[in-house]
Amino acid sequence: MRRRIGPWLVPAFGGLAFLFLLVPIAYVFAFSFNDAGRTNLSWRGFTLDNWRNPCGAPAVCESLANSLQISSIVTVIATILGTAIAIGLVRLRFKFNATANMLIFLPLATPEVVLGASLLAQFLNIGVDLGVGTIIIAHSMFCISFVVVAVKARVASLDPKLEEAAADLYASPIQAFWRVTFPLLLPGIVAAALLAFAMSFDDFIITNFNSGNVDTFPKFIYVAATRGIPAQANVIGSAMFIIALLIVIGGQILSNRRAKMLAAR
Amino acid sequence: MSLLTAPRSAKAKPEETRSASEIRADKRRGRVGYLLILPGFIFMLLFFVLPVFSLLATSLYTKPPGADIGQFVPALQFSNYAAVLGSYWPELVRSFAFALIATVAALAIGYPMAYLVAVRLRGRKLLQGILLVLIIAPFFTSFILRTQAWKQILADEGPVVAVLRAMALLPEDGRLTATAFAVVCGLTYNFLPFMTLPIYANLERLDTRLIEAGGDLYANSFTTFRTVTLPLSMPGVIAGTLLTFIPASGDYINAALLGNNQNTTMIGQVIDSRFFRVVDYPGASALSFVLMLAILFLVILYVRRFGTKELL
Amino acid sequence: MTMVQTKPESPNTDADDQGADLRLAAITKRFGGFLAVDNLDLEIPAASFFALLGPSGCGKTTTLRMIAGLEQPTSGSMSIGGKDITGTSAHERPVNTVFQNYALFPHMSVLDNVAFGLKRRKIRDHQAKAKQALELVELGHLSARRPAQLSGGQQQRVALARAIVNEPALLLLDEPLGALDMKLRRQMQGELKRIQTDIGLTFVHVTHDQEEAMTMADTVAVMNQGQVEQLGAPRELYELPRTAFVANFLGKSNLVAGEIIEDRGDAVVISAGGNRLAVRKDRSTTHQGKALIGIRPEKLRMMWPADAPADGSNILRGRVLDSSFTGVSTEYLVEVAGIGPVGVFSQNHGQQLAAPGDDVVLTWDTAHAFGLDGDEDTQAGAREAEAAAT
Numbered sequence A: 001m002r003r004r005i006g007p008w009l010v011p012a013f014g015g016l017a018f019l020f021l022l023v024p025i026a027y028v029f030a031f032s033f034n035d036a037g038r039t040n041l042s043w044r045g046f047t048l049d050n051w052r053n054p055c056g057a058p059a060v061c062e063s064l065a066n067s068l069q070i071s072s073i074v075t076v077i078a079t080i081l082g083t084a085i086a087i088g089l090v091r092l093r094f095k096f097n098a099t100a101n102m103l104i105f106l107p108l109a110t111p112e113v114v115l116g117a118s119l120l121a122q123f124l125n126i127g128v129d130l131g132v133g134t135i136i137i138a139h140s141m142f143c144i145s146f147v148v149v150a151v152k153a154r155v156a157s158l159d160p161k162l163e164e165a166a167a168d169l170y171a172s173p174i175q176a177f178w179r180v181t182f183p184l185l186l187p188g189i190v191a192a193a194l195l196a197f198a199m200s201f202d203d204f205i206i207t208n209f210n211s212g213n214v215d216t217f218p219k220f221i222y223v224a225a226t227r228g229i230p231a232q233a234n235v236i237g238s239a240m241f242i243i244a245l246l247i248v249i250g251g252q253i254l255s256n257r258r259a260k261m262l263a264a265r
Numbered sequence B: 001m002s003l004l005t006a007p008r009s010a011k012a013k014p015e016e017t018r019s020a021s022e023i024r025a026d027k028r029r030g031r032v033g034y035l036l037i038l039p040g041f042i043f044m045l046l047f048f049v050l051p052v053f054s055l056l057a058t059s060l061y062t063k064p065p066g067a068d069i070g071q072f073v074p075a076l077q078f079s080n081y082a083a084v085l086g087s088y089w090p091e092l093v094r095s096f097a098f099a100l101i102a103t104v105a106a107l108a109i110g111y112p113m114a115y116l117v118a119v120r121l122r123g124r125k126l127l128q129g130i131l132l133v134l135i136i137a138p139f140f141t142s143f144i145l146r147t148q149a150w151k152q153i154l155a156d157e158g159p160v161v162a163v164l165r166a167m168a169l170l171p172e173d174g175r176l177t178a179t180a181f182a183v184v185c186g187l188t189y190n191f192l193p194f195m196t197l198p199i200y201a202n203l204e205r206l207d208t209r210l211i212e213a214g215g216d217l218y219a220n221s222f223t224t225f226r227t228v229t230l231p232l233s234m235p236g237v238i239a240g241t242l243l244t245f246i247p248a249s250g251d252y253i254n255a256a257l258l259g260n261n262q263n264t265t266m267i268g269q270v271i272d273s274r275f276f277r278v279v280d281y282p283g284a285s286a287l288s289f290v291l292m293l294a295i296l297f298l299v300i301l302y303v304r305r306f307g308t309k310e311l312l
Numbered sequence C: 001m002t003m004v005q006t007k008p009e010s011p012n013t014d015a016d017d018q019g020a021d022l023r024l025a026a027i028t029k030r031f032g033g034f035l036a037v038d039n040l041d042l043e044i045p046a047a048s049f050f051a052l053l054g055p056s057g058c059g060k061t062t063t064l065r066m067i068a069g070l071e072q073p074t075s076g077s078m079s080i081g082g083k084d085i086t087g088t089s090a091h092e093r094p095v096n097t098v099f100q101n102y103a104l105f106p107h108m109s110v111l112d113n114v115a116f117g118l119k120r121r122k123i124r125d126h127q128a129k130a131k132q133a134l135e136l137v138e139l140g141h142l143s144a145r146r147p148a149q150l151s152g153g154q155q156q157r158v159a160l161a162r163a164i165v166n167e168p169a170l171l172l173l174d175e176p177l178g179a180l181d182m183k184l185r186r187q188m189q190g191e192l193k194r195i196q197t198d199i200g201l202t203f204v205h206v207t208h209d210q211e212e213a214m215t216m217a218d219t220v221a222v223m224n225q226g227q228v229e230q231l232g233a234p235r236e237l238y239e240l241p242r243t244a245f246v247a248n249f250l251g252k253s254n255l256v257a258g259e260i261i262e263d264r265g266d267a268v269v270i271s272a273g274g275n276r277l278a279v280r281k282d283r284s285t286t287h288q289g290k291a292l293i294g295i296r297p298e299k300l301r302m303m304w305p306a307d308a309p310a311d312g313s314n315i316l317r318g319r320v321l322d323s324s325f326t327g328v329s330t331e332y333l334v335e336v337a338g339i340g341p342v343g344v345f346s347q348n349h350g351q352q353l354a355a356p357g358d359d360v361v362l363t364w365d366t367a368h369a370f371g372l373d374g375d376e377d378t379q380a381g382a383r384e385a386e387a388a389a390t
């Protein structure tokens, strides 16, 4: 008799793992409805006030606006530079591969404290004022590596024959890129951009080293944690989570439906 | 011609025996390749490589007698290293120990998650998509907020401790927060996505027919897993463990929020406080540099031992 | 009487010259130190169906890629319709390719795939033209689908439509049927031929399948190790191979080494293992000294010793080693003293079959034998033919 524990063991365990992942988010969500007053530590009763007035606590929304602005710019910079590197590296496959890969890999192999500290040392040495600009630079730097890794896998799995087919069909190299290569890389690029945005949005350590007195959302929470995080922060954390979920799932459903419609024709 | 085809005959032959058009085609390919990587590499050079050298330089600065707080002059003060290592080696060792345990735990949790989504749910695109987003979406809640949530869930007056005490799994005065256990749990939790995603990316490409073939050849599904699936997913496991271990060993949020001040301090906390509270830039830089070298050393050792060449 | 007498080394020069002839002059391609295409001269007349046939690795794809502009030759020049195209890029050439694995754009509908080339050249009513091309390959009803939603055979037709819709001077097909199963393959062979005749485009078809090349092409070039061994109409190549490689790669041949011992005026006589074998001079590449004589297995007549002529040339006496009955015919292996095993292919007329151990006599018509250079390897191409068949 074959032992048949596998079939239910994996889903059960995997399901528990997902639960583990979501428990604190559920907690954050629940406590966004807490009638908390100054500190949101214990349950004081249900209210919708926090959701009606998410900017009610001082500086929550400023820090969120900073974060959104920074993450958006970082996403654009890191996605463009990282995608270009990923494509370039695959094209130059046989040339100075080791050096290039090392340069991409090292930031991933360096803990955030070190990245943050070294950038800070650099900024201090050349006397740059810390602020939004330095945060953007710092975030872009570590996000590029993630983008390169994510996009490179996609580029490498692309059939080079497709570009040849485009050239064979009168497409100049530039047309071949925009009409064939780019659309095929796009899902990978979008995923990489999403990852870059998430990493930037959620970064605290590197930000803390290079932000001067500019607050990002995570920094605001960290600072607030010592005297009590306002429930509005929970509202924003929950809302961001839900928005991200809806955007991606919505996109997924749309593309699934389109595929089904195509298949039905 | 093709953007994606590397110049195959690049260094194959001396130039003079190749035709002009052959050389031109190769050059065109090469030039575009360089143009593509140049901006990004300049950025990395300016904001990663140079800063690391800045860090190295700063770590050797010295404080002149009678200088103000935060004033240092360039020097080659190697004793900075001896000083910080002498004081903080326990934190360094502890950081690696915590990170190692957290990595193993994250692997134990993350692998089944990745396997469930990538292999068991293969073909069910919508469900796969939703679960994948659930892995990334916590980033948007802010990890400090989530860590803070754990702190309150596990707090002395919280529900978990109450239940554990009632079941006598925890002594009457036992607690979960402010313990090493809580810090490791926090690390495991926070870096779980970094473990799960690379393994998922690897398993997703795995040919399920191989698993079925394994199932035909062996009687036991665990044997199939051990002899077929696991070896094939090793590149994902290696990437995941590295992406978990490295940030975990430098993290200080979990230790700061879930730990105490005596036996859970991690090296990241020390670096942070030497930078911002003590304003000892050389000492903090020296510690950072040591941490970076130590991790690189461990990573190289690890990759040599288990490694695939194709790390990225 | 069945022979085609054109000189096989020179292609059909009398075909009309005003179309877009392709001319390759001394084309060489090296990959590092490896010589993939060796000083190739080739002329492909307009509106013909031309097949490049050769074993895997002989340089067919490389040749095709150089014609398409996807690879640049190391030396040599090429022109289409008299216009030099050496060194131009793929997108500048009036040439289209049907790739081996089709290389359809997975993110575009079938119709957009087909319209791709037209759009790049800014042709008006590209949609209508693309639709028309899809109708031609009988896929008009699937134009909204994605390539992944089509069967292999359908994808193959889309690839074909995507290429021919551009009305290129030259259509290149790299083993276009290689991925299809046998039945579909035969069907598509007929269809490709029909389309080529209908639209009158020049097709250059690369294949390692000799049957495919023979049934479809007007002209076949047999390639080996980067060179063209022989070029001509299929029948011509088969009946009168000029090298041992062609004799063995294209169908089967019995090649026997010997020495020319007599000149009869219109024929020479070769002595091999004590047997006298005659070959016509116009069917032999050599008229003195060492030579190989070749006879196709189906050209051999097998008789019982009692029925055989007592003496003369073109008579081999042997003993049956092995026989295999396939219904339509029987294949024998006959051991001939001084020569070795000889293959015989005997059609089923209802005659009594020989069994292993039987003594038999083999004869043939002098007009069916061919003579080759004596230095050639009698086995050249045999192994490649076997590999290509599997």
Ligand SMILES: Nc1ncnc2c1ncn2[C@@H]1O[C@H](COP(=O)(O)OP(=O)(O)O)[C@@H](O)[C@H]1O
Pocket: B008, C031, C034, C036, C054, C055, C056, C057, C058, C059, C060, C061, C062, C063
């Ligand atoms: N880009 C390349 N680099 C090195 N060698 C190659 C390359 N392309 C083809 N070759 C070699 O050239 C020879 C001819 O290849 P190809 O033209 O593909 O043969 P065919 O299509 O007849 O099978 C082969 O031995 C192959 O290994």
Ligand SMILES: [Mg+2]
Pocket: C060, C061, C062
């Ligand atoms: Mg080929």
